Amino acid sequence: MTGTISSYISLLPLLSTVFTTLGASSPIEKRAEAPVKTGFNRVWWENWGHKDGIPHNWVYNLGTSYPGQVEQWGTGEIQTYTNKTENIRVVNKVLYITPKKVKDAKGKITWTSARLEGRKGNQWACADGKKMLVEASIKLGSASEAQQKGIWPAFWMLGDVFRDRGYKGWPEVGEIDIMESVNGLRQTWGLVHCGIYDGQKPIRGPCNEPDGKGGFVKGVGRGIWNTYGIEIDRTSKDWKTEKITWLINGVRRHSISGSEVNNATAWDFLAHRKMFILLNVAVGGGFPNGVEAAQTPFSTTIDGDNVGMQVDWVGVYQQI
Template identity: 40%
Template sequence: MTRFAITLPLLASVVMALPYSFTFKCQPHKHGIGGRLSSTPVVVVEQPGAQALPAPSPSLASQVALENGPPLHSSQGGRQPPANPVQPIQASPPPVPKTTKIKIPLGFTSILFSDDFSGLAPGSPPSPSKWIIDTGTSYPGGPMNWGTKEIQMYTDSPSNLATTEAGTLRITPIGPGHGVGMGGRWTSARIRTKPEHDFAPKVGRMTRVEARLRVGAGDAQAGIWPAFWSLGAAYRDNYQNWPSVGEVDIFETVNGLPSAWHTVHCGTSAVGGPCNEGVGIGRSVPMSRGEFHTVAVEIDRTGGRHWSEETLQWSIDGIVTFTLVGARVGDETAWRSLAHSPRFLLLNVAVGGGFPDAVADTRTPAMSTIGGVDAALEVDYVAVFGT
């Protein structure tokens, strides 16, 4: 998730300054797996210059050629609102029939991990051979509220986490007065891949992490925070070592906005450092809701290049939306945590927290926030490909 560098009251005026680039952050995680540090969310605003990549351009075509935009998310922090009026990325085709196997993308040769949630009866949890279901409000010994100040309790209840008749996986946030709820509080779900499915980008190779998903298009989603992200495997044994484990947020969105955020978090401190913690490095782009999109990040270590020339490149429906070069991070150890170290994947829907609060410029969720299917994260498949 993500952190910030300006106080919340200033966020509204910051968002209007389109010529600026923004950076957001939270500690493990968007949900940082271990959670974020407790601190007042801030948003870092940078004037265009050598240190900051430009904000999203006025057209998707020009975005494809851009190298990067401003930082947006983190495991233990917050995020920033859309910085430009770019037209939403169009939805990908209808859900792939479950009789169709996941296809290896052009240029890749193998599937390192995959799950299309098929072969399970509707209402089932995801396969226990592939996923761990996180429950409660923190990891044992980890920061409370998952380090991001999110307010829901994660459960393994079918009302929050279950496969559908269409063969997809649905994570549904449920609030007091909207369905089940638990003791008058919000509930939701969060899952992570098992250790035997960790993957490590190899030197001279490319690795692609991909998911086909859609987020709810319902009204009144203040505080609803779905995400698909990755953490360094070292986090499994020490829930206090964020952001040094390296966090890569492949996709997240908040408050029902038609936008997607891509962000990384790294370094040894939760404040500042190579990834500008409290914020992270990343960008936001427009993306339609209520329709399936294919979101991905490719880790490129080909060509025997120096680490500073390696890249992480995000895309939505085949359109490149953000590229991060090692040189921008500027710290070899930090870059290795993002692009070299073994990693695991996470899917979750948080409610409230530093990121949605900062974007909304107020505490979330609101009394009017509505959970349920129209606020859910639905996942067609998740896969990791290699060369």
């Protein structure tokens, strides 16, 4: 979700990427709290039930960029992020992030939406020789594909050093996209971004920027609760055989190892250092445009909860 405007243009083919079909993996029920997991400590969770609301654990990202940084959040997305209840609210311990169409004084349609990042202090790293899980229960919009062209929900993580540097240094700081979905497709992507990206083609660096490395899963249900997560596994104690694995409803879908990245520094940022969590719904930009092979959103794209993202809970687990 972070990078240069062209970062996702060539992502559609992902010819070197693994993909799987979800098959019979079952959606979860709404729980409003991250579940307990055998062999792990639940070190942090969000159930949207705090008296002080969303700001208890989260900071709103507002506008069209980090202060002084690349416009359109570096990806060409067209929405403006707000903290208005029409874009972000909690109802019955469920977070709603909702893109909205807005007409300006000249009748031009613009878009608003919302984006959160974890507060400073809410960042985690997998301990050497252990595993770490990061999961969230998410419901994606159930509107038709024609009505969701350009809608781009995401659950992801960035290296905490990104904040320390004044939101500079992508993709070196490391990015793990736990779940991205575009254009209403019954398909989700799980990718990593790392190393360098200089705006040149073809893809380059240890994470094949601007595409990133990872995979995607077909057949993902929309309008139902699914648990999306990653497992960082450092139990081998050899960075080349350590793994990041993407899970849907607890089922392992695809993985990437240190040897596949083949760069110790890049892997260190991805698997060893602290990261913070982000949740957002973007509109337009390089990824949905690249997948659709056209400029999005379309005139048929609707706004509202049926194209937004709902989040029941978020949890971080460290192996005992």
